[in-house]
Amino acid sequence: MSVSSPSELDPRRRLTKRGRRGVESTEFVAAPLPLGVTTRWLRGRIISRLASLDLRDVEIADAAGVHAFGLIEKANDSSGDGDRAARIEVLDPRFYRSVACGGSLGFGRAYVDGEWTTPDLPTLLQRLARATVGNARVEGPATWPARIARTIRQLGRRNTRRGSRRNIHAHYDLRNEFFALFLDESMTYSSGLFEGPETTLAESQIAKYDRIAQRLQLNQRDHVVEIGCGWGGFAEHAASRYGCRVTGVTISQAQFDYARRRIAAAGLDDRVEIRLCDYRDLQGRYDKLASIEMIEAVGHEFLPTFFAKCSSLLKPTGLMMLQAITIPDQRYRHYRRSVDFIQEYVFPGGNVPSVGAICDAVAASTDLRLLELADFAGDYARTLLAWREACQANAARIAALGFDDRFQRTWDYYLCYCAAGFLERQIGLAHILLAKPQAR
Incomplete structure (x- = not known):
């Protein structure tokens, strides 16, 4: 009925x-x-x-x-x-x-x-x-x-090294097969950029990758570090299309295994290295740095640590591109003192920063300077609704993987809840380009 x-x-x-x-x-x-x-x-x-x-x-x-x-x-x-x-x-x-x-x-x-x-x-x-x-x-x-009870639970989900592994495992290690049923063929789990009404989800992800690469001025001489490389989509795209070397890091075992197989299958082993590594343990100096929607897993108290590490990894002429979900500065303090549906049921330990919080952390802990800031909130709403449509179309196959009705309703609410937030600009999607002092 x-x-x-x-x-x-x-x-x-x-x-x-x-x-x-x-x-x-x-x-x-x-x-x-x-x-x-x-x-x-x-x-x-x-x-x-x-x-x-x-x-x-x-x-x-x-x-x-x-x-x-x-x-x-x-x-x-x-x-x-x-x-x-x-x-x-x-x-x-x-x-x-x-x-x-x-x-x-x-x-x-x-x-x-x-x-x-x-x-x-x-x-x-x-x-x-x-x-x-x-x-x-x-x-x-x-x-x-x-x-009060939820706030206490959230305090136990701090993004220390151990806590980060636990929090990431709870979401990203569900099963690669599950994510493959609603993501596009690039296995990209972040917002795309839609260039027109006919743009497909897969095309939007390539457009996003190209914008990041172009703002970073990627070329064959560059060695790029990607913090939070996911299933390897950007690393493969940057190496194959722009000819640069890429070191990608993740703390998700499932993503690490998938990304390594992907890079090998693409014949890019000589240009791309995928590491199972916490960003805090990275060493070396790189020409460029990209981080696509990983900052939401950093936590407010670790924002200075994150940006200090990013700055230390860049050469004096380096550039950094950050794609980040953001919350308005006026609401950030209240948000930090509460727990929402996403933090409780989807992303344990998650924290959506404000642009002001990002800029404050950058100013306090680095010598980076802000070059560009752009917002693409509407594109994220469209991405989320495309994911939801794919989940609806594949509901039976998701159930066959062992994800019951309650799990699927959780994800349905999560995707629609986030889409509503972007449509009403309660949250935004920022591209933030940062530069070291000698970058031109």
Whole structure:
């Protein structure tokens, strides 16, 4: 049965079997679903809290009926997707307790647990992001115990050498076969740059690699060090297209094994070396340095250490290109003192820095100077939604690898949650070009 339309929603029904991630349908059976006194009270508090936000075109449907927020009547509506209310369909009354006690993170957890669903998760999360940016009212006093517990857990995920290996293993060593089912053929797990509406995901990744290489002025005489080389996509591209030598480092065993096989298969063993190595243990001097979305795994307290190491690895004429997910400076302090869905369920130990935090660390610990700063937030939203589409198309194959429905719903929420953040500019994607004093 497809997800109920407003006229079809049966308040006596509840979810008894969850569909596969990405399949916009839900199986229901007739069963009583009364809202008890406590649930009704929690429901009222949550609706009141949401009503205090500038929430537009969102509605909640449950056993008690439908509550709409900021719906705008549209004459001659042709039912375009942008004109429809984004709908939260409550499938289990425990949803209200999850949100009341867990706030925005509890809302995400409730989706993972199958307590609610929606016909259009990307649109819903974008509208919620638009309404809640910079607004703490969504997190009531009842969320404080859970927030304190999450903060304590996060303190145990510091990115020391040992902690970094543990945190990276938890995400990147899931299985190469899993990542291959939603990444493009270059196995690139970072944002691409889309040059036009017809640009494919694979083309966007090559465009990203080329922009980084060109801003670094790569040539055959260069020896490049890449901190956080992933599955070896940039290293292979830089060596094969620009003729430079590349030393790439990762602390993921799965990525290391894959990247070495890849480089050997490409016949680039003489130009590319892949090391299983923490960036803090790197030695030597290089002409250029690239780091593509690795800084999010560094941690705020280790930003000066990271940039000091980068600076020490560069020759006096060296250049460094950083691709980094960033958060606005105005929100960074609050972000650092809280734990979001990504940190709790996807990237343990993750920290998205602000541009100001990056610049402060560079100024305090290096002789690097800022040459360029560009933002490509919209490109990341498009990348994430392309990954989600691939995950939806390969849901059965992902399940066959042993990743259950709950895991797939976690990733569905993660990808849509991040896309919403980029679309609403709650987070950005920066290309930051830094130079040593003698670079020209």
